[in-house]
Amino acid sequence: xxETAGTLPKPLGGRTRTLAWxxxxxxxxxxxxxxxxNVAFTPHFLEVANxxxxxxxxxxxxxxxxxMALVIGTEGIDLSVGSVMALSSAMVVLYLGYGAPVAIVAAxxxxxxxxxxGGALVAYAGVQPIVATLALLVGIRGLANVLVPQLTExxxxxxxxxxxxxxxxxxxxxxxxxxxxxxVAFLVKxxxxxxxxVAVGGNRAAAKLSGLPVRxxxxxxxxxxxxxxxxxxxxxxxxxxxxxxxxxxxLMELSAITAVVVGGTPLTGGxxxxxxxxxxxxxxxLLQATLIKHNLPQSWTQMVQAVIILAAVYAARGRKK
Amino acid sequence: MSDxxxxxxxxxxxxxxxxxxxxxxxxxxxxAAGEVHALVGENGAGKSTLIKVLTGVHQPDRGELRxxxxxxxxxxxxxxxxxxxxxxxxxxxxxxxxxxxxxLLLGREPRGRLGVxxxxxxxxxxxxxxxRYGIQTDVRRPLxxxxxxxxxxxxxxxxxxxxxxxVIMDEPTSALEPREVDTLFGVIGDLRxxxxxxxxxxxxxxxxxxxxxxxxxxxxxxxxxxxxxxxxERVKLIALMLGRDTADVRLRGQTExxxxxxxxxxxxxxxxxxxxxxxxxxxVSIRVRPGEVVGLGGLLGAGRSETAKAIAGxxxxxxxxxxxxxxxxxxxxPAAAIRAGASLLPEDRKAEGIVPTMSVRDNIALAALPRLxxxxxxxxxxxxxxxxxxxxxxxxxxxxxxxKVSELSGGNQQKVLLARSLATGAKVLLLDEPTRGIDVGAxxxxxxxxxxxxxxxxxxxxxxxxxxxxVEGSDRVVVLRDGAVVGELSGDEVTEEAIMRAIADxxxxxx
Numbered sequence: 001x002x003e004t005a006g007t008l009p010k011p012l013g014g015r016t017r018t019l020a021w022x023x024x025x026x027x028x029x030x031x032x033x034x035x036x037x038n039v040a041f042t043p044h045f046l047e048v049a050n051x052x053x054x055x056x057x058x059x060x061x062x063x064x065x066x067x068m069a070l071v072i073g074t075e076g077i078d079l080s081v082g083s084v085m086a087l088s089s090a091m092v093v094l095y096l097g098y099g100a101p102v103a104i105v106a107a108x109x110x111x112x113x114x115x116x117x118g119g120a121l122v123a124y125a126g127v128q129p130i131v132a133t134l135a136l137l138v139g140i141r142g143l144a145n146v147l148v149p150q151l152t153e154x155x156x157x158x159x160x161x162x163x164x165x166x167x168x169x170x171x172x173x174x175x176x177x178x179x180x181x182x183x184v185a186f187l188v189k190x191x192x193x194x195x196x197x198v199a200v201g202g203n204r205a206a207a208k209l210s211g212l213p214v215r216x217x218x219x220x221x222x223x224x225x226x227x228x229x230x231x232x233x234x235x236x237x238x239x240x241x242x243x244x245x246x247x248x249x250x251l252m253e254l255s256a257i258t259a260v261v262v263g264g265t266p267l268t269g270g271x272x273x274x275x276x277x278x279x280x281x282x283x284x285x286l287l288q289a290t291l292i293k294h295n296l297p298q299s300w301t302q303m304v305q306a307v308i309i310l311a312a313v314y315a316a317r318g319r320k321k
Numbered sequence: 322m323s324d325x326x327x328x329x330x331x332x333x334x335x336x337x338x339x340x341x342x343x344x345x346x347x348x349x350x351x352x353a354a355g356e357v358h359a360l361v362g363e364n365g366a367g368k369s370t371l372i373k374v375l376t377g378v379h380q381p382d383r384g385e386l387r388x389x390x391x392x393x394x395x396x397x398x399x400x401x402x403x404x405x406x407x408x409x410x411x412x413x414x415x416x417x418x419x420x421x422x423x424x425l426l427l428g429r430e431p432r433g434r435l436g437v438x439x440x441x442x443x444x445x446x447x448x449x450x451x452x453r454y455g456i457q458t459d460v461r462r463p464l465x466x467x468x469x470x471x472x473x474x475x476x477x478x479x480x481x482x483x484x485x486x487x488v489i490m491d492e493p494t495s496a497l498e499p500r501e502v503d504t505l506f507g508v509i510g511d512l513r514x515x516x517x518x519x520x521x522x523x524x525x526x527x528x529x530x531x532x533x534x535x536x537x538x539x540x541x542x543x544x545x546x547x548x549x550x551x552x553x554e555r556v557k558l559i560a561l562m563l564g565r566d567t568a569d570v571r572l573r574g575q576t577e578x579x580x581x582x583x584x585x586x587x588x589x590x591x592x593x594x595x596x597x598x599x600x601x602x603x604x605v606s607i608r609v610r611p612g613e614v615v616g617l618g619g620l621l622g623a624g625r626s627e628t629a630k631a632i633a634g635x636x637x638x639x640x641x642x643x644x645x646x647x648x649x650x651x652x653x654x655p656a657a658a659i660r661a662g663a664s665l666l667p668e669d670r671k672a673e674g675i676v677p678t679m680s681v682r683d684n685i686a687l688a689a690l691p692r693l694x695x696x697x698x699x700x701x702x703x704x705x706x707x708x709x710x711x712x713x714x715x716x717x718x719x720x721x722x723x724x725k726v727s728e729l730s731g732g733n734q735q736k737v738l739l740a741r742s743l744a745t746g747a748k749v750l751l752l753d754e755p756t757r758g759i760d761v762g763a764x765x766x767x768x769x770x771x772x773x774x775x776x777x778x779x780x781x782x783x784x785x786x787x788x789x790x791x792v793e794g795s796d797r798v799v800v801l802r803d804g805a806v807v808g809e810l811s812g813d814e815v816t817e818e819a820i821m822r823a824i825a826d827x828x829x830x831x832x
Contacts, residue, residue, distance in 0.1 A: 191697050192690045199687055202676035209635050209665060209673050210688035210741065211656035270678030 023264050023315040027279040030262075030308075034286045042293050052171060056239070058285040059177040060085075060232035062278050064252055065259040066184045067225030069277040072260050073188075074201040074221050075269030076129035080118055080136035081229040081256055084111045085249030086144040088233030092159070093152045093243040100158035108230045114140055115226020119219035137253065144245035153242040163238030173235050180228065185274040194272075197221055201269025255284055258305060262312045283308070327390055329354045329518050330375065330406065330487050335384035337370055344370040346542040347384070352487060357509060357519040359529045359550060362539035363562055363621050363786055368522055371539065372489055375520070376408050377401035407480035408489045415476055417465035422447030424464050425479050450478050454508050470501025477508060481517065488512065489520040494528060495622075496600055506532050524622035525803055526555060526825070540564050555825035556818075562620065565788050565817050578768055578793040582612050582775045588647065590780040591663055591749040593632050596641035601627045603805040604641070609749055609780040614771065616795030617784045618820045624804035625784045626668050629751040632782070633665035634658035646748050659688055662748030666738050666755055668784070674738045675726050682708045682722035684737050689744040711740040715770060732763020739770065749780035756790060768794065788817045802827050 038045040064081050071078040088107035095103040114136060121132035165172045188194040199207045200217050208214050229249075237243050261267060262283060263276030287308075288301045332350040336343065345367045352358050362368050373379040375386070377395030386393050388404055395401040398408075415424045423430070425447045433439035447460040456474050464472060473493060480488050494502050509519055509532055521533055529536065529550065537547040538561045546561045589608035596605040602624050609615045617625045630636035632643050637653040644650070645661035658664075667673035676684055686693060686704045693703045708722050715736045719729055726737055735755065742750055752771065756764040771794060775781050785791045791798060798815050800808040800823040808823030810816075 190699055190701075192694050192699055193697060195683060195687070195690055195699060198679065199676045199683075202678040203673075205673040206667075206676050207687075209633070209655055209667055211634075211654075211659040211745075212687075213656065266678075270676065 019315045023266075023312070024273075024276075025264075026312070026315060027262050027264060027276055027283055031279050031283050031286065034283065034290060038286070038290055038293075042290065045293075054285055054289055055174045056171050058281055059171075059173045060236050061252070061255050061259060061281040061285065062177045063180055063232040063235070064229050065256040065263075065277045065281050066180060066274065067228035068253075068256040069260045069263070069265050069272050069274060070184070070188070070197060070221050071129070071225045072201075072257070072265050072267060073269055073272035074197050074218060075204070075267075076122060076201075076218070076221070077133065077257065077267075078115075078118065078222060078225045078229075079130065079133040079253045080114060080140055081225065081232075082249035082252035083137050083140035083144065084114050084226050084229035085233030085236065085252060086245040087111070087114065087140050087147075088230035089237040089243040089248050090144040090148040090245045092234055092237050093148055093154055096154055096156050096159070100156055100162070103156075103159070104234055107234050108227060111226040111228075111230020111233070112223050113226070115223040115229075116219060118226070119222030122222065123215040123218035141245070148243050148245050151242055151244045151246075155241075159238045160241055163235065163241065173239065176231070176235065180231070181274060181278055188272045188274055193217065193220065198270060198272060201271070203270070255281070258284060258309050262308055264312075267313070327354075328352055328387070329389060331387040332371070332375065333385050333387065335371070335374055335381045335386075337374060337379055337381050344542055345374070345381070348539070348542070348544055349384075350375075350537055350544070350547070352518045352520060353535075354486075354518055355513050355516045356535055357513055357521055357533045359533035359536040360520055360522045360539070361524070361529065361536065361558075361562055362545075365541070366539040366562075367542040368539055369491075370542075372408065372491065372520070372522070375401070376406055376489060402483070405484055405486035406489065407483065407485035407487070408491070409473065409476045409480055409493060410491050415464055415472070415479070418463055420461050421451070421458060421464055421467065421475055422460040424475055425450055425460070425482065427479070429483070450482050451475075454478050454511075456504075468498075468501070469496040470498060470504065473497065473501075473505065474508065477505070481512065485517065487518045487520065489522075491522045492524075492622075493521075494523065494525065502528070524620050526558070526620075527803070530555075538562055556821050559620065559821045559824050563786070563788055563821065565821065578772055578790075582614060582772075582796055589644075590646055591632060591782070592644045593628065594642045594644070596628065596631050596638050596643070598627065598631065598636065598638045598804075601804050602631065602638065603803075605631075605801070605804070605806055606641075607632075607782070607799055607806075609782055611748070611778045611780050612775055613797065614775050614781040614783055614795050616791040616798040616815075617782060617801060618788075618791055618798045619801035619824060621786070623801040623824075625801055626753050627804070628801065629665055629753050629782060629784060632658070633663055633751055635665060659745050659747075662746065663751060664688070664742035664745050664747035664749075665751040666735075666742055666753060668753040668757070670731070670734055670738065670758070675734050677725070677727035679726060680723045681712070681717065681719045681726050681729065681737055684726045685711055685722075685740045685744055688741050689746070692744075692746065707744050708740075711743055715740050715743075716766065730760070730763070732759035732767070735759055735763065735767060736770075739767070743774075747779065749782065750774065751782045751784075753784045754786065755783070756785070756787065788820060791820065792817050800824055 044050060068078055068081065088111050091107040091110045092103045095106040118133050118136050121127040122129050162172060167175060196212045197217050199212060200214055204214060233249060236248060259280035260277050263280030264273040265271055265277060284305065287304055291301050328351040330352040332348060335345050335348045337345040348367065348371060350371065360368055370379065374381050377398045377400050393404060422443050426443060430438045431442040431446060444460055451458060451460060454474055456471060458467060458471060464475060493505060497505065512519060523529060533550050536550040536553065538545040590611045592608045594606055596602050605624065605628050607615065617628060619625050627636055631638045634650060634653055634655040634657055642649055645658060645663045648661040650661060651657045676687065685708050690699060693700055693707065712722065717736045717740065718733050726734060756767050771781060783794055792815055795815060797809065797811040798820055799806055800820055802824055807827040810819050
């Protein structure tokens with residue numbers, strides 16, 4: 001019979017090892033480098049107020065990226081997150097008449113429902129994730145605009161508190177992002193669901209043969225992504241004290257995907273790096289802040305961001321060979 | 322058809338290697354005009370590589386191709402097609418959304434003024450071609466609305482109508498109804514009469530003997546036999562394919578299998594009753610008792626893997642039932658099969674087995690997670706205990722349980738998968754080619770493990786293309802052919818020769 005000899009694992013070459021290290025820890029090194037640069041060259045960088053601003057601004061990106069990391073872990077992608085933020089924002093003002101809790105629940109339910117729709121398309125209809133969620137990106141943004149056609153301000157004290165209150169000196173928004181990070185990290189590391197979603201991304205056929213509920217896992221992952229995007233939408237709305245479905249969350253999917261990929265989660269799935277994702281979001285935020293503080297226009301941020309994405313993808317690709 | 326005829330297509334001393342394997346090693350092949358030539362061999366024999374060389378997909382490392390007596394070389398599949406060599410693949414490679422007529426004349430559409438396709442002319446020409454092959458169909462219909470058989474016929478008609486001199490058919494009947502097979506064979510007969518040569522790849526012996534004039538058997542990248550098919554005994558053909566000489570069966574004791582197990586009496590731990598699946602399985606019934614190793618014999622494509630997958634819930638079946646440890650299983654649910662105690666070790670370790678991004682530990686625990694957790698939270702201590710026990714028990718060589726599984730050797734990866742099955746608390750193991758592609762040492766270890774596990778009371782269904790392994794490892798052997806059980810051997814009847822005879826005669830041997 002034809003027998004191919006069992007191939008022995010090749011020792012990692014120097015280049016491969018460097019790339020592996022870069023993929024895993026590159027984001028931490030970059031964040032650290034940027035921090036040091038700012039400490040040295042940016043006036044007022046070390047002030048508390050500045051840190052507060054940075055953290056408040058990054059919180060929604062972190063929350064959305066957590067969901068995105070789970071989806072990408074299953075070898076999927078969720079382009080609808082920005083539009084889900086807009087929809088949840090619209091739901092908030094629509095239901096604010098019933099009080100803030102009802103409005104928030106309505107927003108979260110809407111986000112989860114969009115996720116369930118996307119997940120069902122992917123898991124049961126076999127639509128490619130990029131196509132299914134692209135349709136949602138367009139459609140849900142439209143729906144949000146229909147529900148709330150123009151910028152609508154509100155004066156609900158409870159909701160405004162959510163956006164601006166601090167506990168023990170930390171903004172509530174930041175605390176929520178931190179708690180959600182911990183929850184998602186726990187989900188990935190310690191629960192059956194976490195192990196299974198990684199397996200689905202790593203080898204779907206093997207997952208199926210091992211009796212994993214592959215379809216249910218996929219739907220759940222998109223529901224979580226929708227839910228987290230809705231949370232980010234609610235927080236951003238509370239912060240703005242207004243709902244603006246036309247522009248809220250615009251291009252958020254790109255920031256989130258960047259954060260995830262730069263954080264060391266491969267687009268090919270099979271691995272989820274939660275802390276890396278948070279670092280990825282911080283990196284984008286810091287980069288933006290640095291360039292702005294040094295009077296470089298927004299367009300520069302975008303170009304630098306592009307370089308970082310390419311570097312991250314290169315590190316991931318180089319490793320695979 | 323006779324040897325005196327100059328070959329239309331000839332391959333001389335073709336070698337082709339890929340990293341790590343020599344797929345073809347000095348293969349010569351002669352195809353005469355108007356001959357239907359069977360090309361057979363088991364997995365990895367080199368059939369598909371040879372076809373790819375003949376059709377310009379691969380370039381040979383050594384050797385030459387000759388067409389109509391002169392040397393040729395095909396840089397691309399298009400070159401081969403232009404030279405008159407057409408291939409019809411299993412999955413019909415046409416454009417399903419387009420009409421039958423468009424497919425037939427793709428790239429050669431009749432043009433009217435301004436270079437626009439003359440649709441009327443297109444349909445007329447297409448109708449003419451189709452009627453020549455006795456196919457009654459509306460040529461304006463999209464191709465995908467036709468049955469598989471008719472689609473195949475369109476592919477064939479297209480191949481021939483572009484002046485093919487050689488048509489290569491790879492498993493053309495695998496998705497056809499018997500009636501469609503008859504039509505196909507009628508067309509092949511016409512081709513032969515018209516001087517067109519056919520290379521016919523199939524595992525179905527009946528078909529080979531019905532339609533083919535010559536046969537070439539490939540094995541391990543070499544030609545094991547070539548000559549006229551008529552007069553070649555079936556059992557001899559099978560022996561050639563499997564690499565066993567009927568007169569020269571080696572002595573026992575080449576494998577690590579110790580011998581017979583004492584099957585515990587009583588209820589079978591797994592029972593498949595009359596499993597049927599369109600084109601693949603026909604009334605396959607198998608029972609395995611605790612402590613018993615039941616081998617599944619047969620050639621490639623006989624339905625062995627399909628049987629194992631159907632039992633494991635990984636392949637839906639149309640009829641029949643699977644009972645594992647007294648539980649009737651829901652169709653197509655691997656989870657239900659695993660819960661009941663049946664676990665499959667898949668044939669394709671890489672594609673369906675290991676999760677390369679995960680550690681050895683997580684790979685072992687994967688299927689057993691529900692057993693190793695409470696309220697959805699994985700108990701790391703229990704996972705560690707199970708993983709540690711199994712790694713030791715199966716002698717899995719890894720630097721630590723946290724090493725990535727993709728860094729292990731093939732044999733150790735296989736053991737990891739075996740450990741995954743055992744971690745689920747399996748009562749019956751469905752092992753599909755458990756020792757293929759792993760080195761000699763690991764092979765012996767896996768064989769010894771199978772023995773041990775059976776001795777401990779597990780039921781084992783063993784699929785192996787290695788006849789020796791099958792004979793020495795199994796207490797009983799069920800022989801499949803074309804998706805049906807054609808023989809059952811037990812005790813001293815289990816010999817290589819008896820298995821080959823059962824494959825050849827189909828029911829001539831009774832158990």
